[in-house]
Amino acid sequence: MSFRPKRLKGxxxxxxxxxxxxxDPSTPLRSAPDDIRKLAFRIALYIATGAFLYPLQxxxxxxxxxxxxxxxxxxxxxxxxxTERQIGTVVGGVIQAFLTTLGIIFVVLIVFxxxxxxxxxxxxxxxxxxxxxxxxxxxxxxxxxGAYAITAFVTGALQKAVNLQ
Numbered sequence: 194m195s196f197r198p199k200r201l202k203g204x205x206x207x208x209x210x211x212x213x214x215x216x217d218p219s220t221p222l223r224s225a226p227d228d229i230r231k232l233a234f235r236i237a238l239y240i241a242t243g244a245f246l247y248p249l250q251x252x253x254x255x256x257x258x259x260x261x262x263x264x265x266x267x268x269x270x271x272x273x274x275x276t277e278r279q280i281g282t283v284v285g286g287v288i289q290a291f292l293t294t295l296g297i298i299f300v301v302l303i304v305f306x307x308x309x310x311x312x313x314x315x316x317x318x319x320x321x322x323x324x325x326x327x328x329x330x331x332x333x334x335x336x337x338x339g340a341y342a343i344t345a346f347v348t349g350a351l352q353k354a355v356n357l358q
Contacts, residue, residue, distance in 0.1 A: 285348055292344070295337045302330035 269275075306326035313319035 281348070281351070285344075288344055289341075292337055292341045296334060296341075299330045299333040299337060302333065303327050306330060 303326075306323045306329075309326065310320060310323035313323055
């Protein structure tokens with residue numbers, strides 16, 4: 194390892210340190226302003242990290258934490274949401290919304306394929322693409338309807354089984 198003095202001058206004409214990794218004398222040397230930028234970045238990073246971690250000290254309280262379920266119930270009551278709904282009802286609503294959205298997407302796909310077919314102008318390639326798009330929409334809609342039927346059957350059977358016990 195060879196040592197080569199850095200002959201870099203700063204804004205005020207100072208010469209900075211030694212370059213310890215000097216395999217090639219023609220390699221560019223780092224200047225002190227780069228080191229100052231790195232130091233300023235590290236200080237800013239430490240300050241930002243401390244700013245995010247500082248509020249965690251406020252959570253170190255001696256009192257017992259409140260019951261999370263009661264907090265959620267109070268929040269739901271304050272937001273005027275029915276807090277007595279069963280989890281199955283919520284999950285069923287989410288599944289129904291998801292399947293409804295998929296159904297709408299596939300109906301739009303069928304309608305868009307129909308427009309492309311009408312605007313094909315008799316070109317065989319465009320007509321085939323439009324028919325393919327409409328066929329994909331019909332297949333997707335059939336899958337969504339089948340999924341909805343299966344979901345309705347399973348949830349109905351589960352509700353009957355739970356109500357019997």
